[in-house]
Amino acid sequence: KAGVTQTPRYLIKTRGQQVTLSCSPISGHRSVSWYQQTPGQGLQFLFEYFSETQRNKGNFPGRFSGRQFSNSRSEMNVSTLELGDSALYLCASSLGRAADTQYFGPGTRLTVL
């Protein structure tokens, strides 16, 4: 089975712009979670989608949004980018139960200038 893929792998944007990141889960997985990883804050949960519905949401401002399509692929969008949004954005897919292993993608490295 192919692993979790994320596109693009690297992005450079300027403040005020918006960005869309994409995540393709492992075939058969219905849950996709997004995380922001920074040296200072570590791994922070953004949101989780399960069968096209947002099941959980972290403590991030409304500028961060996401969605999931019927084929389980997910996108996250960040509007009005700020310098502090520079981070590695990871997505992880799973079958959807609490005990299930989350399989992580390689991440998208976002740099905001």
Added chain:
Amino acid sequence: AQTVTQSQPEMSVQEAETVTLSCTYDTSESDYYLFWYKQPPSRQMILVIRQEAYKQQNATENRFSVNFQKAAKSFSLKISDSQLGDAAMYFCAYRKNNNDMRFGAGTRLTVKP
């Protein structure tokens, strides 16, 4: 809110020796799941080992084992016969039902040849 604490930002071990990484968590729940994930440099995060809170027996996966002390809310990871490939960031994580997964700040493990 459930929090996960990894008190050792960095650890070092000699190749072939044993090392233990610490993790404590805070919860009022009785049924939950605990995980250790490994993030090698510039590589994808992968699951190392998982423990269901209702199981008293400590989980083991080859050279990796845990010491799960439910009453103390402690979940340490023991790596035996350490190998150079074990060098990575190790994250402890907690999940209750289908809520979001909470990660600790991570422990950077260095393996010395």
